[in-house]
Amino acid sequence: MKLLCLRFKQCRRALNDLGVYSLVLGFLALLLITISSSLHQKSSTSFYQLIVLSVLCLIVHFYRSDKKFIYLHIKNPYLEIYLEYLVLFLPFSFSVLFTAHGYYFFIFQLLIVVISFITVSISKVNYFRLKSISRIINSSRFEYLSGIRQSFFFLIPLYSLAVTFSWFYVVPHVFLWLITVTFASFYNECEPLNVLRSNNKSPRQFLWHKIALHAKLLLPLYIPILIINTWFNRDFWFINILFLLLQLSLLIFAITLKYRSYQPNEKLYRNKIILSIVSLSAILPYLLPVPLLMSLVYFKTALKNLNHFL
Amino acid sequence: MIQIVDLIVKIKGAVILNNIQATFEESLVHGIVGLNGAGKTTFFNTLSCVLKPSFGRIIFKDRPISFKDIGYLESSNFFYSNITGREYINIFEQTNPDFNILALSQLTNLPLDNLIETYSSGMKKKLAMLAILKQNKPIFLFDEPFNSLDIESSKILELVIANLKDKQKTLFISSHIIETLVPICDYIHLIEKGTIKKTFCKNEFNSIEDELLGHFKQSARSIINESI
Known part of the structure; x- marks a missing residue:
């Protein structure tokens, strides 16, 4: 949970820095979560949404530059990274749990667990x-x-x-x-x-x-x-x-x-x-x-x- | 003549430079030494107008010093991401008519067409130095220029400093390693607790280490003997 606590602190600092814009950001986030929830009501759109979220997670994972450090110095690095992605994508995935196709949520969790284990990075120099x-x-x-x-x-x-x-x-x-x-x-x-x-x-x-x-x-x-x-x-x-x-x-x-x-x-x-x-x-x-x-x-x-x- | 009058610099309320009074002769090489936190980098940042004095002034040629007078090689070098060394050099207008990028890049072994991200820290330092040499400035500030340079590059830097001195430029050079300053400096100024404590001329250079580290060595030795 060390990494997650650190991220919360970073987010809090970033939101403080944003000032009045944090309200606009909050509004946009709420809007996206609402849209996401309504998309989860239908099985097909929910499925596509989770595919998009998995691809986003994969892109984030490929391009993050702190992976080496985490794998080397943080205890249980895969669990820490998984928890980060779980929290990051939870607002856009949890509502699927309350639908008939709630098992999609667990498939998505499985995908992000797999992503957490990928050690390959795309460096900027490439x-x-x-x-x-x-x-x-x-x-x-x-x-x-x-x-x-x-x-x-x-x-x-x-x-x-x-x-x-x-x-x-x-x-x-x-x-x-x-x-x-x-x-x-x-x-x-x-x-x-x-x-x-x-x-x-x-x-x-x-x-x-x-x-x-x-x-x-x-x-x-x-x-x-x-x-x-x-x-x-x-x-x-x-x-x-x-x-x-x-x-x-x-x-x-x-x-x-x-x-x-x-x-x-x-x-x-x-x-x-x-x-x-x-x-x-x-x-x-x-x-x-x-x-x-x-x-x-x-x-x-x-x-x-x-x-x-x- | 560069004249510093009643200079006080505060950062977030803390006094970093404390009432500096000094005069530096032009066309000479001035070394700046001091322990960590003595105020060397703040002194350089104030000379180069990165920091504004809280009190006092710095006079050059009977007017307040301006950043346009100064070429500043910082101790840590930052570059805009995803640009090549050549593109970085090209950002600067060439005001030094003698500057020959081809000859200098060959001498320093810099792959100018590669992205700067691929450079080692020594190469980055050399690139920053070339950008500064492209401009014709009367004063040059080199903050820890020998850090991360290999033997060849250190020698090149020494020759560059000698060349700038021959061209009547005034140089300020800081270093943690006194030995690097001894052969190139005309004067070495000791900064302690935010003020210039003493100025050494060439024949006094061998007493700098005792002055700088005498007390520190004694207390460090006793702590080490008790703690290890």
């Missing part, structure tokens, strides 16, 4: 190297060099699908939105201080430079698809312009959020959750202005924070 990518993307956009290396196999199919369905209503927009959300996730790691200072710019100049530099990367990717979409759906031109502005505001939000909480060499785990919540606002029409408004607020706080370093 990521696709894309050596020549720096010929296309300048080193000053290091977030993209790093991010594209990590998400290459995810981004390429998404962009191909956006191109393929570019003349359809809404479909390319969903794919492009997913690409923006992926791009926004590139800003969750803080560069070392000497990299930040290498620009020799004032905080305001630095932020505008960063926004312009990254917008220049985004626009040539999105504009051709949106032009094709507008060509085939003339009545959609206004939506396409609005969509592009929304994507830019999400990007600006991600940049200002990063530098609002910038600390040299830090990984901004808290920002990941905030970013996911704000990204969802793009799906809910009445929340569309949220990224833009938050960017305006965060721009000022980012300037204030950068004043300490630049």
